[in-house]
Amino acid sequence: MAKIKGLSIKFKQSESPDVVTNKLYLVEMPGPVTYESTSYDIGNTPDVNGMIVVDLATIVPNVDGIFNLGVAAVDDAGNESEMSKVDNVPLDFVAPLPPGAIFII
Amino acid sequence: MPLKAIVLIILLFFSCNLYALEGKEFFTWYGTTDESITVAWDVDLLSYQTGDIFELQIRNTERNTITSLGETTAFQKTFKCPKVGHWVVYGRTKRLINNVPTYSEWANSIDLTALVNGIKRPWWIYVYLKSPGPIIIK
Numbered sequence: 172m173a174k175i176k177g178l179s180i181k182f183k184q185s186e187s188p189d190v191v192t193n194k195l196y197l198v199e200m201p202g203p204v205t206y207e208s209t210s211y212d213i214g215n216t217p218d219v220n221g222m223i224v225v226d227l228a229t230i231v232p233n234v235d236g237i238f239n240l241g242v243a244a245v246d247d248a249g250n251e252s253e254m255s256k257v258d259n260v261p262l263d264f265v266a267p268l269p270p271g272a273i274f275i276i
Numbered sequence: 277m278p279l280k281a282i283v284l285i286i287l288l289f290f291s292c293n294l295y296a297l298e299g300k301e302f303f304t305w306y307g308t309t310d311e312s313i314t315v316a317w318d319v320d321l322l323s324y325q326t327g328d329i330f331e332l333q334i335r336n337t338e339r340n341t342i343t344s345l346g347e348t349t350a351f352q353k354t355f356k357c358p359k360v361g362h363w364v365v366y367g368r369t370k371r372l373i374n375n376v377p378t379y380s381e382w383a384n385s386i387d388l389t390a391l392v393n394g395i396k397r398p399w400w401i402y403v404y405l406k407s408p409g410p411i412i413i414k
Contacts, residue, residue, distance in 0.1 A: 242408050
């Protein structure tokens, strides 16, 4: 089984008290990330510093490309905050094909 | 003499938009659910008595919910709206007569008597979620 090098993002959780989860939006370049982009529920469990850390390799395995990302806070009614965004993020969670068979010479 | 309704005034908030609906102009004050809002009220001085109590509520128009802001003898109240959406502020005067509470009519902030910067103009509050912090790639 191949070994995939992970990549994480982190962000400070929204200060709004009624946030129940966060959404990660992702679109391959050059598309702008919008609320219509593919989204993933990434929860709302911050670390001791109030940062939410997301391992992208577990959220979007097997992607390889350059992506624009956005995160939005979500309340219990499904309302979403404005997004925090970052563009031009290279994601490569696809391992290369293995070398050929080893011959002892 | 019946208790007179109070006049609700928006004091401190972030930004506003003038909004027209059905020929009526009113202000939308907007910010995020973690930010504080201060409202004040005018009373009819001929009706007011020391010790009168003011009862405040905010009502969410989308969820059709009522959130009590409690009672105070002060003339202003600072609070946070607990949920996303449009909120209308309601207030009324309460007076204890022989320990029996007597109430004025409810006043609300979308009534034509409400004040913005000293001008009679209905207003409401729109709050939304604060966005997360910037994304940091580790």
